[in-house]
Amino acid sequence: MDRKIKGQNRAIELLEHALTENKVASAYLFYGPDGVGKFATALSFAQALNCVASKAKRPCGVCISCKKIANFTHPDLMHVFPFPMPDGSKGDISVQGEIRSEKLLKEFEEYIENKRTTPWKDYFFSKNSGIRIASIRMLEHRITLSPNEAKRKVYIIENAETMTNQAANAFLKTLEEPPDDTVIILTSSKPNSLLPTILSRCQKIPFQAISPKVIEEELLEKRFISPVQAKLFAKIAGGSMAKAFRLADEENTDTRNTSLELLQMIYNKNDLKFMEFSAKIGNKQHQALLNDMISQLIIWLSDINYLTYYPEGVVNQDRIELLESFYQLNPKIIDRTPELIEFLELMINKLAGHVNPQLILINVYNKFLETLHQL
Ligand SMILES: [Zn+2]
Numbered sequence: 575m576d577r578k579i580k581g582q583n584r585a586i587e588l589l590e591h592a593l594t595e596n597k598v599a600s601a602y603l604f605y606g607p608d609g610v611g612k613f614a615t616a617l618s619f620a621q622a623l624n625c626v627a628s629k630a631k632r633p634c635g636v637c638i639s640c641k642k643i644a645n646f647t648h649p650d651l652m653h654v655f656p657f658p659m660p661d662g663s664k665g666d667i668s669v670q671g672e673i674r675s676e677k678l679l680k681e682f683e684e685y686i687e688n689k690r691t692t693p694w695k696d697y698f699f700s701k702n703s704g705i706r707i708a709s710i711r712m713l714e715h716r717i718t719l720s721p722n723e724a725k726r727k728v729y730i731i732e733n734a735e736t737m738t739n740q741a742a743n744a745f746l747k748t749l750e751e752p753p754d755d756t757v758i759i760l761t762s763s764k765p766n767s768l769l770p771t772i773l774s775r776c777q778k779i780p781f782q783a784i785s786p787k788v789i790e791e792e793l794l795e796k797r798f799i800s801p802v803q804a805k806l807f808a809k810i811a812g813g814s815m816a817k818a819f820r821l822a823d824e825e826n827t828d829t830r831n832t833s834l835e836l837l838q839m840i841y842n843k844n845d846l847k848f849m850e851f852s853a854k855i856g857n858k859q860h861q862a863l864l865n866d867m868i869s870q871l872i873i874w875l876s877d878i879n880y881l882t883y884y885p886e887g888v889v890n891q892d893r894i895e896l897l898e899s900f901y902q903l904n905p906k907i908i909d910r911t912p913e914l915i916e917f918l919e920l921m922i923n924k925l926a927g928h929v930n931p932q933l934i935l936i937n938v939y940n941k942f943l944e945t946l947h948q949l
Contacts, residue, residue: 783813856932
């Protein structure tokens with residue numbers, strides 16, 4: 575299996591054992607936090623199952639089968655993922671998988687392209703999404719056909735907990751009698767939201783939060799950043815390699831620009847603009863964006879601290895002026911940084927729960943106003 579996947583030795587060992595002992599299950603559940611390599615491991619496992627290289631070398635990564643799987647073009651690999659819900663216009667996806675809406679098709683292609691080339695980034699659909707009955711019907715249809723060119727057909731169902739009730743019940747039937755030549759892999763960060771009847775039919779492979787040390791090493795190897803920054807990003811990433819990569823890549827991304835926009839509103843005490851802003855992005859659909867944005871605020875605070883005693887450590891080098899203005903507003907912000915960071919970390923945790931995201935955003939805004947403008 576692919577040793578490029580860092581920090582998941584246990585999961586990889588379990589799968590390698592299944593491969594070498596010829597004890598591959600017909601259904602797996604890869605569960606664990608977001609951004610720790612569940613999907614990457616599923617792809618690697620799909621490759622190993624179909625690779626033509628000698629057993630010890632699978633997946634080789636270079637044979638035609640491995641390449642097609644890496645490119646998402648293998649006819650026997652099916653990838654099911656949360657997709658925008660239908661809005662009344664029934665039949666926007668046919669059983670054969672034909673997407674009949676141009677807009678949906680474009681988003682579908684963008685999602686796959688993102689997954690293929692920059693999987694650590696989040697892709698935002700234009701609407702709320704979930705795993706739809708149409709996708710499960712398509713899977714049912716495909717599963718009855720024999721493999722085109724593979725030894726085993728592999729179905730990866732990403733974020734399986736987002737299945738609608740209807741989809742989950744239909745899927746259960748497939749799971750009860752899977753054909754011999756298929757392997758179904760569910761991935762989920764919320765396995766408890768899956769039907770118990772689905773859970774009990776899958777072999778469970780646990781994935782863990784990745785240690786800051788491993789993330790730090792990976793960042794230094796893969797990104798052109800300073801050791802100070804690598805340590806900072808690894809600490810804020812909360813065990814998610816994907817998030818660490820996003821933080822390291824965030825110069826000129828939407829997330830960073832949105833965070834700067836928010837900081838500008840805080841600086842100007844622009845309540846009116848903030849209310850519009852929070853109404854627009856303070857929802858579950860933007861949860862990942864909000865999570866990264868709050869992390870950007872942590873980086874911002876750490877920058878204000880670095881400004882005076884170690885300017886080279888500043889991440890937002892192109893915003894020195896704004897950083898200085900923040901410091902000027904209330905130099906005591908330095909003393910309050912630990913408390914503020916603790917508060918922001920708490921907000922990130924709350925975001926994962928059932929709290930209204932807009933409320934969290936408002937709390938963050940108020941906390942910064944209170945601290946900076948000494949309200
Ligand atoms: Zn291969």
